[in-house]
Amino acid sequence: MSVEPTDSNAATTPPAAPSDFVRDIVAQHVAEQRYPRIVTRFPPEPNGYLHIGHAKSICLNFGLARENNGVCHLRFDDTNPAKEDIEFVESITADVRWLVAGWADHCLGFKPKGTHPALATHNGQPDFYLASVPPDAPHAEPFFASDYFDALHAYAVELIKRGRAYVCDLSPKETEEYRGAPDKPGRESPYRHRSVAENLDLFARMTAGEFPDGARTLRAKIDMASPNVWLRDPLLYRIRHLPHYHAGDKWCVYPLYDYAHCLSDYLEGVSHSVCSLEFVPHRALYDWILENLGLPRPLPRQYEFAKLVPTYTLLSKRNILRLVQEKVVAGWDDPRLPTLSGLRRRGIPASAIRKFVIGVGVTTFNSVTDIAVFEHAVREELNASAARRLAVLKPIKLVLTNLAAGETVECLATNDPQSEQPTTRKIALTREVFIESDDFAEVPPPKYFRLKPGGEVRLKYACIIKLDEIVKDATGAITELRCTAQLDTRSGQPNADKKVKGTIHWVSATQCLDAEVRLYDRLFNVAEPGAEDDFMKVVNPHSLDVVTAKLEPSLAAATPADRFQFERLGYFALDPVDSQPGKLVFNRTISLKDTWSKR
RNA sequence: UGCCCGAUGGUGUAAUGGUAGCACGAACGACUCUGACUCGUUCUGUCUAGGUUCGAGUCCUAGUCGGGCAGCCA
Numbered sequence A: 001m002s003v004e005p006t007d008s009n010a011a012t013t014p015p016a017a018p019s020d021f022v023r024d025i026v027a028q029h030v031a032e033q034r035y036p037r038i039v040t041r042f043p044p045e046p047n048g049y050l051h052i053g054h055a056k057s058i059c060l061n062f063g064l065a066r067e068n069n070g071v072c073h074l075r076f077d078d079t080n081p082a083k084e085d086i087e088f089v090e091s092i093t094a095d096v097r098w099l100v101a102g103w104a105d106h107c108l109g110f111k112p113k114g115t116h117p118a119l120a121t122h123n124g125q126p127d128f129y130l131a132s133v134p135p136d137a138p139h140a141e142p143f144f145a146s147d148y149f150d151a152l153h154a155y156a157v158e159l160i161k162r163g164r165a166y167v168c169d170l171s172p173k174e175t176e177e178y179r180g181a182p183d184k185p186g187r188e189s190p191y192r193h194r195s196v197a198e199n200l201d202l203f204a205r206m207t208a209g210e211f212p213d214g215a216r217t218l219r220a221k222i223d224m225a226s227p228n229v230w231l232r233d234p235l236l237y238r239i240r241h242l243p244h245y246h247a248g249d250k251w252c253v254y255p256l257y258d259y260a261h262c263l264s265d266y267l268e269g270v271s272h273s274v275c276s277l278e279f280v281p282h283r284a285l286y287d288w289i290l291e292n293l294g295l296p297r298p299l300p301r302q303y304e305f306a307k308l309v310p311t312y313t314l315l316s317k318r319n320i321l322r323l324v325q326e327k328v329v330a331g332w333d334d335p336r337l338p339t340l341s342g343l344r345r346r347g348i349p350a351s352a353i354r355k356f357v358i359g360v361g362v363t364t365f366n367s368v369t370d371i372a373v374f375e376h377a378v379r380e381e382l383n384a385s386a387a388r389r390l391a392v393l394k395p396i397k398l399v400l401t402n403l404a405a406g407e408t409v410e411c412l413a414t415n416d417p418q419s420e421q422p423t424t425r426k427i428a429l430t431r432e433v434f435i436e437s438d439d440f441a442e443v444p445p446p447k448y449f450r451l452k453p454g455g456e457v458r459l460k461y462a463c464i465i466k467l468d469e470i471v472k473d474a475t476g477a478i479t480e481l482r483c484t485a486q487l488d489t490r491s492g493q494p495n496a497d498k499k500v501k502g503t504i505h506w507v508s509a510t511q512c513l514d515a516e517v518r519l520y521d522r523l524f525n526v527a528e529p530g531a532e533d534d535f536m537k538v539v540n541p542h543s544l545d546v547v548t549a550k551l552e553p554s555l556a557a558a559t560p561a562d563r564f565q566f567e568r569l570g571y572f573a574l575d576p577v578d579s580q581p582g583k584l585v586f587n588r589t590i591s592l593k594d595t596w597s598k599r
Numbered sequence B: 001u002g003c004c005c006g007a008u009g010g011u012g013u014a015a016u017g018g019u020a021g022c023a024c025g026a027a028c029g030a031c032u033c034u035g036a037c038u039c040g041u042u043c044u045g046u047c048u049a050g051g052u053u054c055g056a057g058u059c060c061u062a063g064u065c066g067g068g069c070a071g072c073c074a
Helices: A021-031 A052-067 A086-100 A147-159 A172-179 A196-207 A257-267 A277-290 A319-325 A340-346 A350-359 A371-385 A554-556
Strands: A037-042 A069-075 A118-122 A125-129 A165-168 A218-221 A235-239 A252-255 A273-278 A301-305 A385-387 A395-398 A408-414 A426-429 A432-436 A456-459 A464-472 A480-487 A506-508 A513-519 A544-552 A564-566 A572-574 A585-591
Touching: A021 A052, A021 A273, A021 A301, A037 A052, A037 A273, A052 A069, A052 A273, A052 A340, A052 A350, A069 A086, A069 A147, A069 A544, A086 A319, A086 A350, A118 A506, A125 A147, A147 A165, A147 A218, A147 A235, A147 A257, A172 A408, A196 A235, A218 A277, A235 A257, A257 A273, A257 A277, A273 A277, A277 A301, A340 A350, A340 A585, A350 A371, A371 A585, A426 A432, A426 A506, A464 A585, A480 A513, A513 A554
Parallel strands: A037 A069, A273 A301, A385 A564, A395 A480, A513 A585
Antiparallel strands: A118 A125, A165 A218, A218 A235, A235 A252, A395 A432, A408 A426, A432 A506, A456 A464, A464 A480, A513 A544, A564 A572, A572 A585
16 A cells, blocks of 8 residues: 655654664564564773764664663773773763753663672573663662673683683783784684693682783684684783772773673673674674573674764864863863763754764765764754844944933844744843944945945844944044934834845843853864874864853843854853853854855 | 775765665755745766676676774773
């Protein structure tokens, strides 16, 4: 059967659920009931801040969960005590919760604080398992791979007993030499054929701290001639005499990523382990470890997708760190950075980030996404939700000569023109007002609709004015514009319908607020800063312009949660860090599209 | 010169052997008390060469181009 879609319904039809190769795979597994439940995970290492690239992974993993009545675990992949810190688990947790709030909160999986995988029996076999709880359950916390160190160690002993792992005494340098090269097979370690008993003994002594860092490793016994170098007896455990920020000082052997990740997924009952393309060669190892342990429950599988690469931005932790350290930006949450904390501070709604990253789709093709797509998503969200206000960024004084000094003319301004039933507020027109200096030109270019000598414009929500005189000081600088207000062109007055080509924004010079406004622009001058020899050479020196603006008085009541459109200028929000009552600081989230200045 | 992966307008993505569509972008126009929004028109595409088929973006073969893989990082 087929039903012809009608155009009249198109606007109200909700957008189709996302469709991509990962969702296709999951749908098939749901259909064949391969897993008791769809469980995904977002597994950051707590060694930096999350950025918009992570948002793509978060939205994919949480999206998979919410579309399949599943759950997505936030798990810290913290197997390297040398790099990780509690500071990052806090910021990452806050960022994830902010991003999914109101969209997939109900899919976020935490676990009871302090719990570790429990040993149980599954189909008559011993099995470790750790179930999730909702994040708002009492004493809930995210998952930590470091909570699995006991289970992981037990699995390692099992691999040794099965003759699938051995303790190797090769030094780091020797290990590298024995590994060979992608086009050249490796050589077997001389320690590869130790007895199970000897391996068990040595691994126990490694764990007990008998050997110094780097002296020995635990390795999987796979195939030193494999064309996939990750299968050439990969390291499972290394010795690190270092305390761990979460696991404490119990351990001096720590598992490596490939060993810990697949088993962490299994322990949590993860069904689909979705990661980025650089892990494709690791997939064979992911499967090998799980398949060689004789595990009783259905095994998770790894699927890979291409990372997000937006133009005019840099995403790697290393590069962002350099921008922070060299003080190109003020910190990890600088509003010019693509970090989630930076974007949030800039005033960008989480919903806009979600709309963007979901909209770009999920493929296995390395692509570059035009940042304009992101900017469009931000404007679309804000246009629908931001309250309209009047503000002047770079003021020039204008005197309405036919108004008395103390006289005020009450005007009604619309708060939400996109709404079905717009609301209004009162603003005062006075003899002296500020207008934007860009809205006046003594020598106007062609097709200039704004204020010019002898010309007329409308003051938004007020009346049409005519420019009579330009007053300059001794140096020739303009000090004020003297105009006549045509009060009968106000809304509701006889000539309200009079048309002029230009409408400009303004604020009363006697009833206004001063505020610091930070005008942000892109951080780089080239589309692909990462492709430069040194991205520091292409930093945009004008990425931040700080002005003292004049705001309409109602903005004194603004809170950091508010989003505003300063009409004809852009979208603005209070800086949640630096703004104080009485000393307001606004960030420009994004400008309005400007098809005029482009000419 | 080993192995793996990929290739659809300027960009991103859809089409699962049967009309190459959507979005961003750009240009032009309409509307406008935001040069915004909205609306309309237009623009540009299946890497190449063979093959299978009634029919190929889709399947096969070869090539070209691009990405990835040799951390005791994740």
